[in-house]
Amino acid sequence: MKSASVIFVLVCGVNIVFSQGSGNDGNLRLCIVEGRGSYKRAARHCPTLDQEDSKVECVLGTDRLDCLRRISKGTVDFGVFSPEDLVAAQWARVDVLVTNELRSKPKPFERSVVAVANRRILQDGVTTLHAVIQNATLCHPGVGMDDIRPMSDTLSGYLESLVLERACDPKLSLTENRIKALAQFFGKACKAGPWVPDQWRDAELKRRYSSLCAACAGRCDTNDPYWGNQGALTCLAEKGDITWAELEDVRTYFGLTQREGHASADRFAYVCRDGSFMDLDGSEPCVWLHRPWPIIVAKRKSAVAVAALASSLRDGSVLVDRHWRGALAALLEIHLGLPDPLQPPLTPMDYLAKAKGFREAYSQSGCDPPRHITLCTTTILEKNKCEWLNEAGSVYGIAPPLQCSYGADTQACLQAVQDGRSDVVVTSSEYLVAAMRDYSVAPILHEATPIVEKASTVVAVVRADAAITDTSSLKGKRASFPTYDGVAWHSALRYFMTKDNITCSDMGHYFTEICAPxxxxxxxxxxxxxxxxxxxxxxxxxxxxxxIQALRAVVEGKSDVAFISMGTYNMYTAQQINEDWASSREKLVPVCPEENKKYCFISWSNIGHILAPRNLTAMRRQEIINVFTKLDQLFGKHYPFHNAMFSMYGQFSFKLNILFHNNTKMLATDDMLNTHPYDNIPLNLERSLRNSNMNSCHSSDFLGNFGANLNPSILLLVVSLVFFVLRI
Structure with missing residues (x-):
């Protein structure tokens, strides 16, 4: 009866303070981030909250940092978060309170990381940690994309920093500095799994620092028997000297729980951060690092109501309740842990301070002078997203950090990259050729999608009654382009020059009229x-x-052919263009090149590109690639490893295609063009730019055709395949 009375009081308390909610009639608004699987919690359970007058409303957030921003702004009241989210909230000065922990087991922390060593390397008497483990064989659990196992790059780096001297060789990337320091300190090791996301660079580093794979049982990848938490303990038991591991895993592995163990515990001991050691069967082992439980976070004004509401769900019966309490428990993922109330609610800093080493792991000093990668953005919204991406990346140990600058437009950012004021800029394919030609930049990474229709395509579209059946028939016709000097412009130029084996000056006789706004x-x-x-x-x-204007010209008969994307053509055929001229339903057809009957476009390219200076050093190039591909791995679309903390390719502040395209599947280097399925898709623009002479067209080829001179400042634009030549 006592527990029932407590719940009754809590529920009454919830009703009393519901007026502090931000929803209709003072309802509490819960921010939900859906997972990437087929099971959708919000669609299944949110209607129950509405139907039964629960006084709780659902709001769908793009990611957890989106939910944190909404809580801070007061538009929603609470949500479920990870301790890493609190680090980002603390850095961004988001004003929220932690009201409840979601504990799945009766222990104060979700993870407790310890160091376990073979007793053969331990020395009696006072000594230092450095003296105990230097030149030993390390069984490293590796680094994964998951928050928990094996461990994040930040926590791994923190544990390493307690042992190693910081390395800051300016000739090496920060990642390689860490790897080199690890290799120099330990005699040999098994650090299985990926060291960097790019597989070619990963293989190169493993060849260069082979001692870090010398203790492995296989190929030093995620299939190695010694990879991961369990693998590292097996490595220790069979051949290693020391490892870091989750305390619970250690107790299970060495038979210190009721389950049967795998190795004799008396041969091993816990190593403490001061170099001392303790028996494995001790009741209070020395812990190097604690990771807190997931938590419920609320805005200050609603914290009391949220704490009372969550605490009312502590009765295990809510997990099978078919009414609104059961629905709310499912939305809060109560099945993963009961909501243990914090009295009083704590600020993120105070909550994290309880976990040994956790806050310190996110406050590690960097190299001096500090390094960063400056990304130039062209709108305030892009800059805001860049800054939040940096916060999220920094939480997971991605270094060097991003620095976000602002330019008035894409050309201003390209100029900033060329001048060295910024390191990179993200652009669409529309700017690719002009940027490479005028600003001495080149793609360092591409925004790729495996769906061809969503790539940046250029197709020649004509009226069905025009009797134009192949690309050769386009010669002498009237042509419309979306814009001058864009992707359609350069795609058509390159296609017809290659197809007909003609020169720049010959292009002056190709189209009779042209629209190039x-x-x-x-x-x-x-x-x-x-x-x-x-x-x-x-x-x-x-x-x-x-x-749309180029397409309209063909529909209304002003032009014979429009060079547009396959996406715009499909919109027209699906009657999705709400314009009067489109209502005529004039039948249009694409003109398929002979060499590309399957896809029908004259050109395709990736939807976006990260551009960097051509004269980058190899080290700086590797560093930029490493940072962005790690961000992509964590916050991109790599199911099931997508981290819901942040969405690189999701909407931001209710807007699509901010900084990166929403259709992006991954960031990839030029090597992607040599792999399936991209290597089998013909007429790729990036490949043609990479494999051809950019300076094949010169102003002298066509100036006479206009009967007028160009101003000197335009001559640079003329060089490098710029102008279609028109016959007057």
Whole structure:
């Protein structure tokens, strides 16, 4: 009866303070982040909260940091978070309180990391940790994408930092500095699993620092018998000297629980951070690091109500309750742990301070001078997302950290990269050729998608009644482009020059008329502007640009062919363009190149690119690739390892395609173009740029065709495959 009375009081307390919620009629609003599997908690359980007047409302968040921002702004009241989320909240000065822990076992911390050593390396008497384990054989549990197992890069780096001197060789990346220091300190080791995401670089590092794989039983990857928590303990039992491991795993492995163990405990001991050691069967082993439990976090104004509500769910019967309490328990994932109330609720800093080493792991000093990678952004929203991406990445030990700068537009950011004021900029394929030509940059990574229709494609579209059946029939026709100097422009230029084996000057006889809006923004004469835009649409004196206008020109008969993306063509055929001219339902067809009947486009490229200076050192190139591919692994779409803390490719502040494209599947180097399925898709723009001479077209090839000189500042634009030549 006593527990029932407590629950009754708590429920009454919830009803009393519900008016402090941010929802309708003072309801408490719960922020939910859906997983990536087929089971959708919100769709199944949120309607129950509404139907039964639970006084709780669901709000779907993009990721957990999105939910934290909403709680801080007061638009939602609470949610479930990891202790790593609290680190990001603390750094970002998000004002929230921790109201309940979600404990799945009766112990104060979810994880307790200890060091276990073979007694043969231990020395009696006072000594130092350094003296005990230097030149020993390390069985490293490895690093994974999961928060828990084997361990995050941050926690692994922290444990290593308690043993190693910090290495800051300016000629090496920060990652290689860590690996080299580990190899120099230990005699040999098994550090199985990936060291960096890029497999070629990973193989190179493992060849260079082979001693860190010398103690492995296999290939030093995730299939090695010594990889992971269990593998590291097996390594220790069979050949190693020391390892870091989860305390519970150690007790199970060495037979210190009721389950049968795998090795004799008397041959091993816990090693403490001061170099002393303790028997494995001791009741209070020395712990190097604690990781707290997941928690419920609330805004200050709603903290009392949230704590009371969560505490009312501590009765195990709610897990089978088919009413709103059972639905709320499922949404809060109570099945993973009962909500233990914190009295009073704590700030993130105070809550994390209880866990030995955890806060310190996220406060490690860097090299001096500090390193960073400056990403130039073109909007305030992009800059905000960049900063939150940096917070999330820093929590997981990704170094060097991002630094986010701001440029007025893409050209300003490209100039900043060229001048050395920024390191990288993210652009779409629309800017790829112009950026490489004018700003001495090149793609260091690509935003890739395996779905061809979602890539950046260029297709030639004509009216079905035009009797144009192949690309050869396009010669002498009227052409419309979305914009001058963009991806469609350069794709058509390169395709026809290659297909017909013609020169730059020959292109002056290819199309009779052309619409290439945007030329008016370049430093060219009026005569040039007229020739490039006389067949374009104009509104209030402004020349209209974009794929929709190029497509419209073909529908209305102003042009014979439009060079647009397959996506825009599919929108038209699906009647998804809400314009009067599109209602005519004029039948359009793509003109398929002979060499690409399957996909029908004349060009495809990745949807976005991370551009960096051409003259990067090998070390700096590796560092940038490592940082962004690690961010991609953690916060991209690598199911089931996607970390719901942050979504690189998800919406941000309710907007799509901020900083990165939402259709991006992964970040990849140029090597992706040589792998399946990309190597089998013809007419790739990036490959053609990489394998051809960029300076094959010169101004002298066509200046006479216009009967006018270009201004000197435009000459750079002319070089490197810039202008289609028009016959006047």
């Amino acid at each position: 945007g030329i008016e923004n370049y430093n060219v004469t009026r005569n040039v502007v007229k020739q490039f835009t006389k067949n374009c649409y104009v509104d209030d004196g402004n020349i209209l640009s974009g794929e």
